[in-house]
Amino acid sequence: YLYSYILLPWIFLLFYKNFHIDNLLWKRIVFALVFLLLLSGNPANTIGIVVLLLFYDLFFKSEDRIIKNWKKFSITLFLILIFSSYIILPTIGNSGNPYGQVASNDASITFNSSNTSISNLFRLKGHPAEDSYIFSQFINSRKIILANFIILFLAFAVLIKKRISKLELFLLATFLLALFLAKAEHPPLSIINAAIYSKVPLFEMFRASYYKFVIYCAFSLSLLLPLGILAIFQRISMINFSRGTKLAFLMLPILLIILSAKPFFSGDVANKAHKVTIPVEYDQINKYFSGINEDFSVLSLPQLPSGVSMNWGDGNTYGSGSSPDTFLLGRPTWTNNNFLTKNNQLNNFQQIKSNIAKTNTRYVLLHKDMTTSFLADVDGKGSYKNLEASILADSDFNLIENNKYFSVFEIRKGDFISHISISPDGSKASNFEIKKNNLTKYSVVVRNVSGILPVVFAESFNKGWKVYLLDASDTKSLPSDTWFKKPIAETNHILANEYQNGWNIDVDGMCRDNSTCQKNSDGTYNFKLVIEFWPQRLFYLGLLTAIGGLMVAAFFAVIQVLKKKNR
Numbered sequence: 001y002l003y004s005y006i007l008l009p010w011i012f013l014l015f016y017k018n019f020h021i022d023n024l025l026w027k028r029i030v031f032a033l034v035f036l037l038l039l040s041g042n043p044a045n046t047i048g049i050v051v052l053l054l055f056y057d058l059f060f061k062s063e064d065r066i067i068k069n070w071k072k073f074s075i076t077l078f079l080i081l082i083f084s085s086y087i088i089l090p091t092i093g094n095s096g097n098p099y100g101q102v103a104s105n106d107a108s109i110t111f112n113s114s115n116t117s118i119s120n121l122f123r124l125k126g127h128p129a130e131d132s133y134i135f136s137q138f139i140n141s142r143k144i145i146l147a148n149f150i151i152l153f154l155a156f157a158v159l160i161k162k163r164i165s166k167l168e169l170f171l172l173a174t175f176l177l178a179l180f181l182a183k184a185e186h187p188p189l190s191i192i193n194a195a196i197y198s199k200v201p202l203f204e205m206f207r208a209s210y211y212k213f214v215i216y217c218a219f220s221l222s223l224l225l226p227l228g229i230l231a232i233f234q235r236i237s238m239i240n241f242s243r244g245t246k247l248a249f250l251m252l253p254i255l256l257i258i259l260s261a262k263p264f265f266s267g268d269v270a271n272k273a274h275k276v277t278i279p280v281e282y283d284q285i286n287k288y289f290s291g292i293n294e295d296f297s298v299l300s301l302p303q304l305p306s307g308v309s310m311n312w313g314d315g316n317t318y319g320s321g322s323s324p325d326t327f328l329l330g331r332p333t334w335t336n337n338n339f340l341t342k343n344n345q346l347n348n349f350q351q352i353k354s355n356i357a358k359t360n361t362r363y364v365l366l367h368k369d370m371t372t373s374f375l376a377d378v379d380g381k382g383s384y385k386n387l388e389a390s391i392l393a394d395s396d397f398n399l400i401e402n403n404k405y406f407s408v409f410e411i412r413k414g415d416f417i418s419h420i421s422i423s424p425d426g427s428k429a430s431n432f433e434i435k436k437n438n439l440t441k442y443s444v445v446v447r448n449v450s451g452i453l454p455v456v457f458a459e460s461f462n463k464g465w466k467v468y469l470l471d472a473s474d475t476k477s478l479p480s481d482t483w484f485k486k487p488i489a490e491t492n493h494i495l496a497n498e499y500q501n502g503w504n505i506d507v508d509g510m511c512r513d514n515s516t517c518q519k520n521s522d523g524t525y526n527f528k529l530v531i532e533f534w535p536q537r538l539f540y541l542g543l544l545t546a547i548g549g550l551m552v553a554a555f556f557a558v559i560q561v562l563k564k565k566n567r
Helices: 002-016 025-039 043-059 070-083 085-093 106-112 142-160 166-183 190-199 209-236 243-260 262-266 280-290 325-329 349-356 384-393 507-511 535-566
Strands: 297-301 308-311 317-320 361-367 397-402 406-411 432-438 441-449 452-460 465-470 493-496 500-506 525-533
Touching: 002 025, 002 043, 002 209, 025 043, 025 070, 025 535, 043 166, 043 209, 070 085, 070 535, 085 535, 106 209, 142 166, 142 209, 142 243, 166 190, 166 209, 209 243, 243 262, 280 325, 280 406, 297 325, 297 349, 349 384, 361 384, 384 397, 441 452, 452 465, 452 525, 465 500, 500 507, 507 525, 525 535
Parallel strands: 297 361
Antiparallel strands: 308 317, 361 406, 397 406, 432 441, 441 525, 452 500, 465 525, 493 500
């Protein structure tokens, strides 16, 4: 959201100044780069802003901005595509929507529009959790309500003009349309809003109606306000008011805005509950995990259906819809409701232990700092105390850290499954050397093997993961070392342990007539396997294309400016 909120005025200004169709190439490059930043924000907001720009161009159709200058605009569009190729190419390569399925969520629409009544939206008010604001009482006071509506009145003062400009008409239309969409389930004509959400394809991505549409109301008002003040000032200039009176009128909207935003100036915006100090114990365990030169994950307990609330004492609390453990621990962490189990068995110890055997979980962190309601039974299946007792009584778990916030248990070494397992029992034998090159590429040097070689890779199953055969003596690891090699047949790629990637590799068949494998005197082979998420290549290719495209465009832009200077 923040990218969109910040960049909307800039992208609109550049569009208004015709940077996208200007004769100077550098201006079109600037427009393309700002638009590229916009693509980094929320996708629904990006689509909304593009629609706003097209709506603006349609509003001024008589000028035929894009149609008459289609050649210049096509260059700008080409630049946007080139600069964003590191986004576009992986998306195309994955053959799907990178944001996942947009599903209907009536509950979400209802919640997010709970406060978006017309009267609230006229004041740009309507956040679903506004009652939790520390300044909620302030913004609902009579003086602030009055100040807000005076600002609205001043913005709409453009209507007193004898002739409203096209830009003012566009801003008024944008404000009213965005307000109508932001109100969602509120009257009037709520049946139309319901039809839009249910019938227009993918429109449910805008279900957080306040966040998605009030930005355009604020944008329109911020431009209408000075235009409205100017319209009133032109009227009162005809009246013989003193200079001081006129100056006071011009200062009025500034003072009203400052008054309305007083909590921002006085530092009362942030609730004390939001000023969190993370206990030093979390930093200490993070450093401990960072010092372990091994690829492993952590299981966070208790597992919860959703949300987390932590109490670190003396009013120092943390609450969120998702667990912060991945960031606090610095390791891949199994958090809320995603540890290979259904809700009704979230904290069943035997189920947890069974699932640990299918993952590369090396440590278990058991929270003591969750609030009382979270430490109580979850769906009646298990509680913090029960989990603690079960883990302490189990010899497969070794307590390595115990403080007032959490306990950390290490899983017995023999029971730990590595990220890449190459043997039927999941253990890591001495004739395998595993190296993590980066998050999307792993190398495994295999020696003295033959027959069927089972490989299990503890990442969520995806056909994008491929296995490539390389020479065992090749110690280098370059991003391009597998680019022109054929992967092992996809027929060998199977689902393992309910979620992981697995391959059953016929070593003899693969190496029989392949010089890449080194054959030993006993009939076994040495070779290197590279497990790689191949769509990452498209990111590298797109990044090179984007950087190269920017350099070439900048070169021609400089040449153009120099030529113009020498004329």
